[in-house]
Amino acid sequence: MQSRLRGTAMTLGYDRRTIARELTVDVPDQSFTVIIGPNACGKSTLLRALSRLLKPSAGAVLLDGENIQRRPARAVAKTLGLLPQSSVAPDGIGVAELVARGRYPHQGLLRQWSREDERVVAESMAATGVADLADRPVDELSGGQRQRVWLAMALAQQTPLLLLDEPTTYLDIAHQIEILDLCARLHEEQGRTLVAVLHDLNHAARYATHLIAMRDGRVVAAGPPRSVVTAALVEEVFGLPCRVIDDPETGTPLVVPAARRRAEVAS
């Protein structure tokens, strides 16, 4: 298993609060990796470290074998993209203009807007289905449309690796599925490596090719959903008594929480 992006023996935390110690993760190339775990298990912290927004106080994140914090910022930005959880669309900005900002790491003082930039922005908008919205102000879009625009911006960055921090938060269920279907398609058709933090275990089990389950700053299990999502592991990681059945749509594992009476008996 090849991994361009790895975290080795990382200690992660904010100020004096340590979230994780000796954390080691590999992101398999060409995988759609999803990080799951209960609230405050450190999954978002891990993603921040992998995207170099958070510097490990010990250990390192390696991108192509090199410490990501020591590599030039622009070079990293051409390899590794990130869709942060909270980004602000500047007042009055149009869709195409926002997507175009994803080209920043490829531009320079004398190379401000090449034909390549133009082509990639158009392709990114087409791939996320926002080409029709190109001239609309971002403020006027619905939550689902807006998230697709942000995704288009991240695609325009043309990075083989793309990290997504809870890309479905704040969306209703139909738009959640729409975004995840879109991610799956990008993963399959464009061969990009995706890493996402997701809250919904069933979404994770359905879309991921590789799961990383975390609890209390540790990786409890990692591997394909079929081997990771078991009743015993869900109980261990989330403290949730459940049954795991086959998803009637996709055949992937589906977590069905135990009915109340059984849960009470179990606890």
Place this chain on the structure above:
Amino acid sequence: MIVLRTPGGLSLRLHPRALTVGATCALLTVAVGVVALGSGDYPMSAADVLRTLTGGGTPAEAFIVHELRLPRLATAAAVGAALALAGAVFQSLVRNPLGSPDLLGFTQGAATGALVVVVLGGTTAMLSGAAVASGLATGVLVYALAWRRGVHGYRLVLVGIGVAAILTGVNGWLLTRAPLMDAARAVLWLTGSLDGRGWAHAVPVLVTLAVLGPLVLAGAGPALRLMEMGDDAANALGVRVERLRLALLATAVLLVALAAAAAGPVNFVALTAPHLARRLTRAPGPNLLPSAALGALLLVVADQVAQRAFGGHQLPVGVVTGVLGGGYLIWLLASERRAGRL
């Protein structure tokens, strides 16, 4: 947007509306400037002014234009442009339309240094130097107080407002310690005035603008635009956010301190010019160049109004910008409130 491309793979992106706004403001500044150079106790026609500027005219005219009126005009334009550029950078960095250096303590800090010199009795050159030094020191203080694993917009605004309030108090106390004559001079300086400004006032601001202006515009402009989307988004696109923010804050504080040293803490130009520029260009982002051009125009016009609009009675320019800017601030607060952003 217009794109210019060469066969060699070079490409330039131009925004016609922003360029038009910038160029129009620059031309208007020149036009008002010519009028300003021709008006006063010794009136001159526009033709005479232009002939004198290009080396002709009588020795008396040359003296009046080159030694009396042009330095004042140049100081006004440079101070206006410096304040507006600093204001545009600040508002963009703290992602807050109220994040202007006159509300965040930097102008008050510059004033503190100047007042100390007044109280201790120093020369005009010492006053300028002290204003620059204490303006920069205030910048360091605010940055240090707001720093917590990086500096975030909201903290910077709150810390800045607090520091501004403290320094306003300190400045008031310093005024009570000054001898009466000096206190009167200090109050005039505190209002912001262009009276009797010579080349010694204009040159430091002009030189700094000429050196740092292009660096900020070309070097940091695009990255600053990205930072408006949030630190994480900008970082992900390859911007070294914390380093750039420190460099830009330092540059903006230096511009404000130099402007204050030259003309006193002229209020509200840094706040209003970037807002007006954004309304005119209708473009998101910091609008650095149009802001600077508009700032120069605003202060040149305000100084002309202060000198000529009230008959024989001349006002300090800070009174005019204060009245106009205060009115604008009230309108801004009301409209932000209506839009639900406050």
